[in-house]
Amino acid sequence: MPHLSVKLYPGRTEEVKQDLANKLQDFVVKELGCDPKVVSVSFKEIEADKWKDVIDDEIAGEEIYIESDF
Template sequence: MPHLSVKLYPGRSKEVKQDFANKLQDFVVKELGCEPNVVSVSFKEIEPDQWKKVIGDETTGEDYYIESDF
């Protein structure tokens, strides 16, 4: 509890993703009041031409609080 799954276009370095994951973890710990060891973060790179299909398929049934205009 909780897991954050980040989907993005390819091209960011492992270091950039690690830094972002650390910042997400810090934010979740602060805002939800949980311990860092229970927060996980994963990344999935999706090619731009597959974005709408993959995101549509993978997020079916999820509650959106913010939707993008892509």
């Protein structure tokens, strides 16, 4: 607890993803007051033509706190 799953278009370097993972972990630790050892972050690259599947399968019908233009 907690696990963050980030879906994004392909093309970011491993360094960029690692930096983002570190920043997300730091933020979650600060906000939730948990041990960094229990925070995990994963990335899944989704091609642009498949992004609608993410919206349909994971976003539609969910409580959204920050909405984005897709």
